[in-house]
Amino acid sequence: MQLELRHLQALCRIAEAGSLGGAARRLGVSQPALSAQLRRIEAVTGGALFVRGRAGVQPTALGQFVLAKARRVLSEMDALGAEARALAPGAPLRLGCILLVLLDGLLAETDLAMSGREITVDLEDSVTALSRMLGAGRYDAIVFGEVNDHEVPLPQGVLARTLI
Known part of the structure; x- marks a missing residue:
């Protein structure tokens, strides 16, 4: 057997969930x-x-090594796709946004709207959901606002730009 991307994704979900049962639920498979x-x-x-x-599962030293490599490979594959x-x-630019007013400001300040490229926009209720979907490759970029120095955790490998 050779390792496939789905195997690396499963390892990352196990580490994130801290248990096989939690990871299985997230992956939609049985434990x-x-x-x-x-x-x-x-x-x-x-x-x-x-x-x-x-109390769940903890990565071994070998597990930490494999997880670090798996995260790097998955990040590179996400970048390749994007x-x-x-x-x-x-190909349309896929944007996720929490408030349309934020996107309006972005388009007004850039030449993105005039580039002739199709833009698709999805509205989400949660910045956390936006971040997860960006990490999963659903969006090419997300637009959100931060309040009171609250930093939104972004997926590993994501480049953040601050616009004021």
Whole structure:
């Protein structure tokens, strides 16, 4: 068996959730199926990637190494997809936004609206949801405002720009 992107995604979800059950729910699979997949991944990587206990799972030293590489690979794949879409003729720019007034200000201050490129805009209720969807590759960029020095956690590998 060779490792695939879905295996790397599963490892990251396990680490994020802190448990196989929580990761299985996020991935939409059963916990026994995810456990079996983890065993196959561990066979390929050569050892245990997580220590399982009553409080959940913690990455082993090997697990930390594999997770760091997995996150880097997934980030690069997200960047590949975004850059390829940007170069594809006629590909729309996919924007996520929490308030249209923010997007209006952005378009007024840039030549983006006049570039001739199609722009799709989705409104979301939550900045956290926007951030997650950006990390999952649903959007090419998101537009949101920060209040009272509250920083929005952005997915790893995301470049942030502040516009005032």
